[in-house]
Amino acid sequence: MTTIHPTAIVHPDAELAENVCIGAYSVIGAHVRIGARTQIGAHVVIDGHTEIGEDNHIFQFASLGAIPQDKKYRGEPTRLIIGDRNTIREFTTFNLGTVTGIGETRIGNDNWIMAYVHLAHDCVVGDHTIFANNASLAGHVTIGNHVILGGFSLVHQFCIIGDHAMTAFAAGVHKDVPPYVMAAGYRAEPAGLNSEGMRRRGFTAEQIANVKNIYKILYRQGLSYENAKARVCQLASSAPELKAFADFFARSERGIIR
Template sequence: MTQIHPTAIIDPKAELDSSVSVGAYTVIGANVQIGANTNIGPHVVIDGHTTIGTGNRIFQFASLGAIPQDKKYRGEPTRLIIGNNNTIREFTTFNTGTVTGIGETRIGDDNWIMAYVHLAHDCVVGSHTVFANNASLAGHVVIGDYVILGGFSLVHQFCNIGNYAMTAFAAGVHKDVPPYVMAAGYRAEPAGLNTEGLRRHNFTAEQITNIKRLYKILYRQGLNYADAKARIIAEADSAPELHVFKEFFTHSTRGVIR
């Protein structure tokens, strides 16, 4: 039987799996769907057209599925979609999408989202990420898999952060961050590769060497951006760990941090 605290307010139209637990004073709206074995703490608000998968842990005072902070929004039924096995800590805010964007905000699986994180409308977050306290995404941001955002990192709208990238504390990301790259600074600049992160995810020495080769093409050989991008795309099929560069540059619209 669903474990619902008697003070929780849940719209009769909401769909909760029988194994979901809901804490005191939590409010859940009519268009919410929540999957099995998800635990929702006290004082949480889940609203809008929001779908939450299985095995998630949502801590107190989170606000999920509120309307986007976009003056152009006119009440359209846009969505928030959260995957499985995510940890979502206190005072996080995830907004739904907009019809001028992709119509939904999406979060993948097994993400570790710390307190006070904000995900704006139309953001797409992959899986296995870590967002430290107070990291914030503006609208239309795309975050790859295994990305780590340092505390108080701020990401400008429409930016793309590639797989296994990392931002330092209080980084201001105003352009795209390529896969595997560390970004640091108020106007973020490349600060080498996320080498320690690669080792922790069992990348071999050969794989890391291959990634370093493309990093040098982009940042160390004095090439202009267009020429460096063309060379990296040409070499991206030479090893599986390099394939992500081709996808990244295909979708990169703001240029990369330099």
């Protein structure tokens, strides 16, 4: 049974699936679709062409689907799409996409988004990520699966962060971060591998060693970026855990943190 608090304002054209819960004083716009068993806390505003999947928990004071902070935006019906089983904490702000980008902002499944996180227009976030408090993405950022962003991390527009990568507290990401790499510093630099995260996710010692070899090629052998990239792409088919590097370099255009 769907439950809507008497003080909430839900537009009659909004689509709510079964067992959705809308908290006190929340506002749900006309073009919003919310999947089954999703819980919306108090004082949440969900607007725009926003689609939210099943079993999400959105805490109080979140703002989802507001227009992008882009002066070129002219009211186009761009979208925000949120998957399933996400935890979205207090004071988070997720914006719609833009027609000059991909037209939508996308968040996958099973993500843990902490308080005050900002996702700007046209960002794409994968699955099983953790964004600590006050992490912020500028527009057009792509975040892979199993990525962890430390508190107050800032990611420059158009950057890509690869699968299983991690940023330290207050990292300033100005270029792309390869898969499995830890990034630290105001102008982020490589700080080793996210080996502990890999172990927790069941990677074997051999798999971790394979990734360490890639890290050495990228950062320890003195190769030029293009030569290191070519060598890594050549090795990417030799083991399943290395495929993430081929996918990453196929999309990376800004160069990687050095």
